[in-house]
Amino acid sequence: MNPAQGSAYERLVAAAAGLKVPDAVREVATAPPRDPEPGQIWRAVWEHTIQLLVITAVDDDTVHAIPVSLERYADTDTLLLPAGASTLEQPLALWWGLQLPLPWYVLDRQVSQLTVPLPASTGPSLPHEVPPGATWGSTAPQPAAAAVEYRGVLADSLADLSGARWAPQGSGALPELLQRRGVTIKQLASHLNLQPPQALAVWRGQAPLTPEQAENLASALGLGADEVLAANPALPAPVIRELSRPSRRHQVRALATRTAISEPDARRRAAFGIYALAARQEGSTTDWGARANRYFELHLR
Amino acid sequence: MAAGAYEELSQTGQLGPETFELLRRLVHQVRRSSGFPPPEGYAEWDDDAAYDVITAMLTREGAGQQFVTGCFVLAADDASLERLFLASIKNFLIDEAKKTPRGKLRRRIARLMGADASFRRMPGPPPRWALSGHPEGAVWQGDLDDLVAGAWRVCGVGITRWNHSGPTPAQTVQALMTILVRVLRHARGAVREEDLAKVLESRFELLSPARFTPLYADDGGLAGPVEASTAEADPAGAGGGAADIWQRLTANERLLLPYLDEDAHHAAQLLEIGQAQAGAVLAGLKAKLLLALSEDSDREAVMGALLRRCADPPSEPPL
Numbered sequence: 001m002n003p004a005q006g007s008a009y010e011r012l013v014a015a016a017a018g019l020k021v022p023d024a025v026r027e028v029a030t031a032p033p034r035d036p037e038p039g040q041i042w043r044a045v046w047e048h049t050i051q052l053l054v055i056t057a058v059d060d061d062t063v064h065a066i067p068v069s070l071e072r073y074a075d076t077d078t079l080l081l082p083a084g085a086s087t088l089e090q091p092l093a094l095w096w097g098l099q100l101p102l103p104w105y106v107l108d109r110q111v112s113q114l115t116v117p118l119p120a121s122t123g124p125s126l127p128h129e130v131p132p133g134a135t136w137g138s139t140a141p142q143p144a145a146a147a148v149e150y151r152g153v154l155a156d157s158l159a160d161l162s163g164a165r166w167a168p169q170g171s172g173a174l175p176e177l178l179q180r181r182g183v184t185i186k187q188l189a190s191h192l193n194l195q196p197p198q199a200l201a202v203w204r205g206q207a208p209l210t211p212e213q214a215e216n217l218a219s220a221l222g223l224g225a226d227e228v229l230a231a232n233p234a235l236p237a238p239v240i241r242e243l244s245r246p247s248r249r250h251q252v253r254a255l256a257t258r259t260a261i262s263e264p265d266a267r268r269r270a271a272f273g274i275y276a277l278a279a280r281q282e283g284s285t286t287d288w289g290a291r292a293n294r295y296f297e298l299h300l301r
Numbered sequence: 302m303a304a305g306a307y308e309e310l311s312q313t314g315q316l317g318p319e320t321f322e323l324l325r326r327l328v329h330q331v332r333r334s335s336g337f338p339p340p341e342g343y344a345e346w347d348d349d350a351a352y353d354v355i356t357a358m359l360t361r362e363g364a365g366q367q368f369v370t371g372c373f374v375l376a377a378d379d380a381s382l383e384r385l386f387l388a389s390i391k392n393f394l395i396d397e398a399k400k401t402p403r404g405k406l407r408r409r410i411a412r413l414m415g416a417d418a419s420f421r422r423m424p425g426p427p428p429r430w431a432l433s434g435h436p437e438g439a440v441w442q443g444d445l446d447d448l449v450a451g452a453w454r455v456c457g458v459g460i461t462r463w464n465h466s467g468p469t470p471a472q473t474v475q476a477l478m479t480i481l482v483r484v485l486r487h488a489r490g491a492v493r494e495e496d497l498a499k500v501l502e503s504r505f506e507l508l509s510p511a512r513f514t515p516l517y518a519d520d521g522g523l524a525g526p527v528e529a530s531t532a533e534a535d536p537a538g539a540g541g542g543a544a545d546i547w548q549r550l551t552a553n554e555r556l557l558l559p560y561l562d563e564d565a566h567h568a569a570q571l572l573e574i575g576q577a578q579a580g581a582v583l584a585g586l587k588a589k590l591l592l593a594l595s596e597d598s599d600r601e602a603v604m605g606a607l608l609r610r611c612a613d614p615p616s617e618p619p620l
Contacts, residue, residue, distance in 0.1 A: 008349035021314035111374040156575020
């Protein structure tokens with residue numbers, strides 16, 4: 001704080017000039033997201049939870065991940081990696097014992113990559129062999145240590161991410177609901193402005209309603225839109241999977257912004273939209289990626 | 302030009318004018334809400350003082366690079382970036398505010414040890430202290446956490462006052478000396494005066510450590526550690542013991558005091574945090590109380606006085 005070195009603002013600019021996010025981190029974080037792979041470090045985001053994770057294994061629609069922090073906190077079950085162990089170029093703390101399966105759709109951005117192999121065991125017991133330069137943290141020296149509470153915070157974050165859901169469990173009860181209310185195919189076609197074959201497919205439970213159609217029908221029947229939507233046929237697993245991929249997240253967010261709804265609502269709307277579109281097309285293929293592309297092209301124009 | 306600090310950081314990977322402006326605004330927000338004193342060289346807060354605080358924050362060894370990288374990878378939007386900035390500024394200002402009382406504590410224990418034949422000061426810098434019975438030249442070189450853990454194993458000592466002008470109260474002297482003797486006995490050699498002060502800080506929670514701030518936490522408990530030690534102590538007796546314990550409890554721990562028999566689920570609802578975190582806070586509170594309510598004190602009377610404080614908490618001085 002020497003005035004001879006210029007103004008306070010100039011001193012700040014000079015101090016910040018040498019600070020830069022590592023190129024490898026910036027490159028991967030700004031590139032279009034790809035499907036996750038073990039050894040990658042991701043930022044996971046769901047509603048009010050944000051957490052850094054290292055991916056240890058990848059399944060069809062879930063990843064197994066351990067929370068990572070740049071914080072100063074550690075305990076005996078924390079694996080401390082040196083700065084050279086990842087492209088972040090910062091010492092990292094891996095919180096062992098908090099690993100949980102997480103759905104793909106909580107993954108927001110890959111931000112880094114480990115440059116050392118993770119220990120083979122990621123289960124509850126601590127692995128004997130650790131990467132070069134890595135050490136285990138030490139015992140919390142006092143009661144109510146910040147590290148103990150911090151582990152609790154991370155456990156809660158992982159539980160929130162692990163429990164994140166967006167895909168409705170459709171009951172398939174739409175045909176019963178329509179028949180119970182005495183709605184004919186002709187009335188359905190009229191309410192929803194559908195061609196008779198499309199109305200027949202919906203009436204038979206062979207095609208889902210879009211959220212907009214569910215709202216129209218609900219208001220005609222004096223029901224809640226959610227109630228009608230929940231009676232849809234369940235979404236096919238490939239549709240859910242396609243919309244759960246990290247590469248779809250920016251499209252889902254753009255749709256949410258454009259339609260002023262939440263991200264999970266936008267994802268549901270897109271899923272039913274894609275499903276409904278496919279069910280009403282002749283000779284439908286199973287290329288759900290292409291169908292999703294088409295849907296977003298139409299709705300994000 | 303970037304539309305905001307988040308976009309600027311995302312696009313360039315560096316801090317620029319948008320970020321400096323946001324940081325300046327947030328420094329003022331934190332110092333106004335928490336009453337931090339202006340940095341050295343300033344009689345009062347202004348924009349230059351705020352810029353100098355940010356500069357000092359960024360130029361601590363390794364901290365600036367970690368700050369930039371951490372914010373880049375953790376922030377998902379402007380709101381989360383702002384919360385990261387707020388937490389960093391608050392933690393930095395707490396660390397800065399601790400420097401003065403830490404120096405005072407060091408001087409005080411140096412004076413006390415210098416006047417006591419049980420201790421011996423090693424010649425030369427940095428200042429180190431050993432027990433008189435230790436061999437000449439034996440220097441401790443272990444992990445500071447071991448000494449802190451050893452200090453925490455000593456039950457039945459507590460202090461109510463140390464950071465005041467005038468002579469240190471006899472009870473406080475005895476408590477400090479008890480811990481210093483135990484720590485040095487454990488170390489079997491001379492320990493740096495600075496490290497001894499850190500052990501005492503931790504054991505008596507004289508200067509509460511800066512705590513983490515979850516990205517989306519409500520603006521409460523964790524972000525604002527309770528600055529212990531500066532509150533006036535009550536007279537001796539149950540009220541004094543309660544005052545001693547009360548000033549070491551965090552805001553969340555104080556809220557949980559009347560609900561010690563409840564489970565983590567209840568604690569989580571009360572504190573509006575996750576269940577695992579609430580369980581840790583509850584367990585920590587119980588451990589603290591167990592340690593503080595030593596065998597020879599009148600536990601029921603002290604707990605009663607503590608619970609009365611929950612109903613009518615004394616006002617806290619600013620940081």
